[in-house]
Amino acid sequence: MTGARIIEVWGSATGPARRLSPQGRIVTGALLLGAVLAVDPVTWPGLGLWGVIVASWMLATSPPSPLRGRLLVFGLVVLGPWFLLVPWIEPPVGGAHPDYLWIEGAWAVPWRIFFRGLGGLLVGVWAAATLTLPELSGGLAALPMPRAMAMLLLQIVHRTHALIAETRGMMQAIRVRGAASGLRSVPTIAAALPRVWMPRIIDRAERVGDAMEVRGFDSTSLGMDAARWRRADAAGLGLAVMSLAGAVTIRVVLS
Amino acid sequence: MTAALSFEGVAVRYPTSKEPVVEDLSCSLQEGERVALLGLNGSGKTTLLRSVVGLLPHDGTIEVYGTEVNPRSLGTVRAHVGFLFNVPEDQLLFPNVLDDVAFGLRRRGTDKKDASDQARDVLRQLGIADLAGRLVYDLSHGQKLRVALAGVLAAEPAVLLLDEPTAGLDPPACRQLARMLTRQRAAILVATHDLPFAEQLCSRYVVLERGRIAYNGTEVDLVRRMWGVSP
Numbered sequence: 140m141t142g143a144r145i146i147e148v149w150g151s152a153t154g155p156a157r158r159l160s161p162q163g164r165i166v167t168g169a170l171l172l173g174a175v176l177a178v179d180p181v182t183w184p185g186l187g188l189w190g191v192i193v194a195s196w197m198l199a200t201s202p203p204s205p206l207r208g209r210l211l212v213f214g215l216v217v218l219g220p221w222f223l224l225v226p227w228i229e230p231p232v233g234g235a236h237p238d239y240l241w242i243e244g245a246w247a248v249p250w251r252i253f254f255r256g257l258g259g260l261l262v263g264v265w266a267a268a269t270l271t272l273p274e275l276s277g278g279l280a281a282l283p284m285p286r287a288m289a290m291l292l293l294q295i296v297h298r299t300h301a302l303i304a305e306t307r308g309m310m311q312a313i314r315v316r317g318a319a320s321g322l323r324s325v326p327t328i329a330a331a332l333p334r335v336w337m338p339r340i341i342d343r344a345e346r347v348g349d350a351m352e353v354r355g356f357d358s359t360s361l362g363m364d365a366a367r368w369r370r371a372d373a374a375g376l377g378l379a380v381m382s383l384a385g386a387v388t389i390r391v392v393l394s
Numbered sequence: 395m396t397a398a399l400s401f402e403g404v405a406v407r408y409p410t411s412k413e414p415v416v417e418d419l420s421c422s423l424q425e426g427e428r429v430a431l432l433g434l435n436g437s438g439k440t441t442l443l444r445s446v447v448g449l450l451p452h453d454g455t456i457e458v459y460g461t462e463v464n465p466r467s468l469g470t471v472r473a474h475v476g477f478l479f480n481v482p483e484d485q486l487l488f489p490n491v492l493d494d495v496a497f498g499l500r501r502r503g504t505d506k507k508d509a510s511d512q513a514r515d516v517l518r519q520l521g522i523a524d525l526a527g528r529l530v531y532d533l534s535h536g537q538k539l540r541v542a543l544a545g546v547l548a549a550e551p552a553v554l555l556l557d558e559p560t561a562g563l564d565p566p567a568c569r570q571l572a573r574m575l576t577r578q579r580a581a582i583l584v585a586t587h588d589l590p591f592a593e594q595l596c597s598r599y600v601v602l603e604r605g606r607i608a609y610n611g612t613e614v615d616l617v618r619r620m621w622g623v624s625p
Contacts, residue, residue, distance in 0.1 A: 272489030272529060297489055300531050343484070350485035353447050353477050354545070355501050364506065 150271030154201030161278030163372030168266025170379035175258030277366035398581035430592035476551030498549030
């Protein structure tokens with residue numbers, strides 16, 4: 140995904156989850172993220188709950204179709220290769236629980252990584268898609284966390300676009316200045332990027348830090364206004380807590 | 395009469411270097427005066443501006459309306475000085491244009507609604523009222539520059555420091571920017587290579603060469619000759 144596309148993710152979802160307050164969406168997303176990471180997808184109930192959580196969150200957020208497709212492809216590309224490690228994985232000792240799937244032994248390891256990783260990716264990005272950046276700011280400000288941490292999180296998101304655009308520009312420059320085109324340029328770019336990228340990013344970070352200092356942007360600043368909680372939050376948070384509790388229960392009972 | 399900004403025997407060096415980038419510099423700006431700080435790359439223009447707001451330590455004396463710039467007075471100095479950085483994107487700290495422009499006002503204690511109203515006014519004065527609800531990522535370089543400038547102007551600084559404000563702007567945008575700035579009451583010190591812009595905006599020219607003042611006066615033709623530019 141390009142820098143522009145990553146920024147476009149924010150606020151692109153149109154589903155009923157947007158009726159929750161921004162902080163309600165953040166907490167619900169975080170709880171569901173916890174649930175898909177906690178659930179054990181090697182058991183039938185665990186895999187079932189994983190599917191219910193991901194499908195329900197997709198319906199609740201309604202992310203745009205291209206985002207769904209790209210995320211799925213990205214997840215397959217990043218997490219799929221874990222299965223190639225199976226021949227080298229030592230199978231865990233002990234018999235299979237009756238509720239376990241046919242996935243046993245060494246296959247269970249990449250299986251867990253795949254489902255937890257994919258679930259985390261989908262739930263996390265779709266949660267982000269329910270929030271515009273100003274909503275993210277208001278939501279973070281409403282949560283009981285140190286203001287400095289909230290501002291830091293917001294700045295990380297805020298700067299992502301610039302960093303990605305800069306990285307893309309550097310990659311293009313490296314390509315143009317000597318590396319071969321296409322796949323043959325990948326190793327050259329991969330080797331050169333940290334050398335070129337790190338000083339540039341550090342330089343930019345220093346400049347942004349200077350601007351923050353001069354403009355008086357610190358942890359006591361008033362730039363973030365807390366959003367108000369809404370009634371709908373109770374429903375979203377309740378379902379998310381139940382999902383997390385279910386995931387933990389399945390994991391504890393069947394392990 | 396107290397100068398808006400004054401330098402007396404100022405030397406500035408980077409912490410990593412022994413050699414000063416700016417050396418033995420003395421000059422001043424009066425209230426409402428607009429001065430161009432001209433010089434080739436590496437002549438010390440940006441370094442000098444950064445030292446005024448305490449981003450670089452200096453020797454000698456820098457004063458903003460009589461307040462000497464030192465680590466203890468930085469809060470006061472920065473409250474009176476608006477700084478437009480060379481890369482406007484770096485100083486846009488909020489995703490939303492209006493929030494960013496209103497930030498300086500809110501920091502001074504203005505309540506949210508008044509700050510937003512005043513920020514809209516500033517955006518209107520700069521001819522970019524339509525950008526109020528936009529995200530900064532969607533803006534062009536010229537728009538980002540104007541939004542950053544609006545954020546600086548909203549805080550009504552008494553002294554305005556501009557670092558290469560025309561970098562990346564096309565000639566009509568440069569002329570428009572100069573027109574906007576001539577309407578400001580603040581004393582302006584603008585570091586630039588852009589002589590036509592400096593000529594349109596400023597009444598005095600300070601030329602730096604290797605960190606020292608090579609010329610300080612009102613004759614733009616002299617500056618042209620120094621740079622080998624025909625009038």
